[in-house]
Amino acid sequence: MVEVEIRSPVYDEEASQVEWRRRALVRAEGTDLVIYTDGEGVVLPDDLLVLDLASGAQLRQADDPENWARNLPHAYRNGDLVAVVLVDTDAASTRPAPERGAAVPSIPAPPEQVGVAVAC
Secondary structure, three states, X not given: OEEEEEEEEEEEOOOOEEEEEEEEEEEEEOOEEEEEEOOOOOOOOOOOOEEOOOOOOEEOOOOOHHHHHHOHHHHXXXXXXXXXXXXXXXXXXXXXXXXXXXXXXXXXXXXXXXXXXXOO
16 A cells, blocks of 8 residues: 655745645545545646656556655656655565666765966
């Protein structure tokens, strides 16, 4: 089962801070998918494509509701609407397994600056 909350930031002038308001809740279990909205215009279209990070495939709601919901945070990340996974009973299934014996990536040293002249 996967529960994903779609939120939006709202600035509270009295408290001088940003509060997150729930705009929709997506609950997927097996082939069942239920979307609860607050009625303020948040619409999740049936044909919304979401990239499955584990397989690299594009998913629709009807293809695999749990994986579709699980990958919503990658579709909503621009700041106006943000998707957050609240509950995921099978989170390990979305992570690709690391290859055995794979080398750990290293970060190269920055290039050295040679002959930099500064004009005053």
